[in-house]
Amino acid sequence: MVRERSILQERVKTKKIFVGDVAIGGDAPISVQSMTFSKTADIGATKTQIDRLALAGCDIVRVAVSDHEDANALKELKRLSPLPLVADIHFRYKLALIAAQSVDCIRINPGNIGSKEKIKAVADACAERGIPIRIGVNGGSLEEMFEQKYGATPKGMVESALYNIKLLEDFGFTNIKVSLKASDVERTVLAYRELRPLVEYPFHLGVTEAGTLFHSMIKSSMALGGLLLEGIGDTMRVSITGELEQEVEVARAILKYSGRQKEGVYLISCPTCGRIEADLVSAVKRVEERVKHIKAPLQISVMGCAVNALGEAKHADIAIAFGHGDGLIIKKGEILCKLPEEELVDRLVEEAEKLEREYLEDSFKN
Numbered sequence: 001m002v003r004e005r006s007i008l009q010e011r012v013k014t015k016k017i018f019v020g021d022v023a024i025g026g027d028a029p030i031s032v033q034s035m036t037f038s039k040t041a042d043i044g045a046t047k048t049q050i051d052r053l054a055l056a057g058c059d060i061v062r063v064a065v066s067d068h069e070d071a072n073a074l075k076e077l078k079r080l081s082p083l084p085l086v087a088d089i090h091f092r093y094k095l096a097l098i099a100a101q102s103v104d105c106i107r108i109n110p111g112n113i114g115s116k117e118k119i120k121a122v123a124d125a126c127a128e129r130g131i132p133i134r135i136g137v138n139g140g141s142l143e144e145m146f147e148q149k150y151g152a153t154p155k156g157m158v159e160s161a162l163y164n165i166k167l168l169e170d171f172g173f174t175n176i177k178v179s180l181k182a183s184d185v186e187r188t189v190l191a192y193r194e195l196r197p198l199v200e201y202p203f204h205l206g207v208t209e210a211g212t213l214f215h216s217m218i219k220s221s222m223a224l225g226g227l228l229l230e231g232i233g234d235t236m237r238v239s240i241t242g243e244l245e246q247e248v249e250v251a252r253a254i255l256k257y258s259g260r261q262k263e264g265v266y267l268i269s270c271p272t273c274g275r276i277e278a279d280l281v282s283a284v285k286r287v288e289e290r291v292k293h294i295k296a297p298l299q300i301s302v303m304g305c306a307v308n309a310l311g312e313a314k315h316a317d318i319a320i321a322f323g324h325g326d327g328l329i330i331k332k333g334e335i336l337c338k339l340p341e342e343e344l345v346d347r348l349v350e351e352a353e354k355l356e357r358e359y360l361e362d363s364f365k366n
């Protein structure tokens with residue numbers, strides 16, 4: 001008898017912290033983060049970008065704080081932001097002190113902040129408001145001492161993280177999450193894997209400077225998807241040189257396809273072949289666009305013919321099998337109806353929305 005084994009490992013139990021009202025670590029759902037690219041002091045432009053991210057399904061937003069103008073804009077941004085706000089600060093501890101007065105988390109590398117007194121001042125300011133610090137190690141900008149000893153290696157990244165964690169712990173500060181980002185898959189995976197058994201803090205996953213949509217999707221799926229399958233990761237950002245919404249969409253897809261997020265549509269479509277007699281490519285695109293809003297965990301299949309469709313449809317909640325100028329709508333493994341080709345997508349979406357309503361009603365009852 002062949003025994004089925006899952007490659008999805010149990011999630012590593014980490015300490016639970018909060019960024020605003022979003023829990024990170026422990027048994028909390030894995031959250032999705034992104035970052036605005038406007039000058040933070042431009043409150044109007046930054047608020048517009050935060051709203052776009054919120055609409056796309058982002059959980060937490062980070063803004064860059066480069067000078068006093070940015071730091072002083074945080075109070076108003078925090079008031080306006082529908083999402084918990086993280087301030088990203090390098091080197092200038094006074095900016096961290098201002099930021100800590102209003103945001104929900106700050107991202108620094110304590111090792112870059114300067115003297116122990118300065119690090120203590122930042123830790124105390126965060127402790128006073130009960131906000132966490134993300135120690136954001138980046139393979140491309142390790143502290144000199146680690147760079148010289150280890151180079152930009154996973155070992156160097158892990159040693160830097162441990163050093164920075166200790167700096168905060170020495171002041172009694174343990175409201176911490178950690179990221180270990182490199183710009184390639186291998187170093188990213190090795191660094192997170194190596195640090196995971198050594199600390200209990202939640203991990204923020206990411207591949208840094210991952211490139212344009214195509215390249216980032218592949219690198220992030222491999223690195224973040226692989227780590228998620230191993231049970232590593234509590235929150236994540238997919239970095240893309242592109243549109244803000246793409247970062248959230250790709251992150252959600254990685255969570256879904258790695259089995260860490262049940263909500264949303266799991267779409268299956270065939271690659272087409274010589275048997276096809278319909279324009280499947282445009283049909284799938286229309287389905288994809290029109291079921292984006294669905295939050296219920298639904299499997300939807302769009303298949304070019306009945307050869308594989310009936311088998312696939314057994315696992316799908318709702319499916320189309322195209323035929324010759326017409327096609328079948330298959331619901332939960334049963335043929336529901338046969339319709340002209342041009343009516344199939346509308347009916348599939350209608351049935352998917354019906355299934356979502358039933359799911360929501362059931363969830364409400366339970």
Ligand code: SF4
Pocket residue numbers: 270271272273274275276303304305306307308309
């Ligand atoms: Fe070809 Fe039909 Fe398979 Fe699509 S489902 S690849 S059209 S055999």
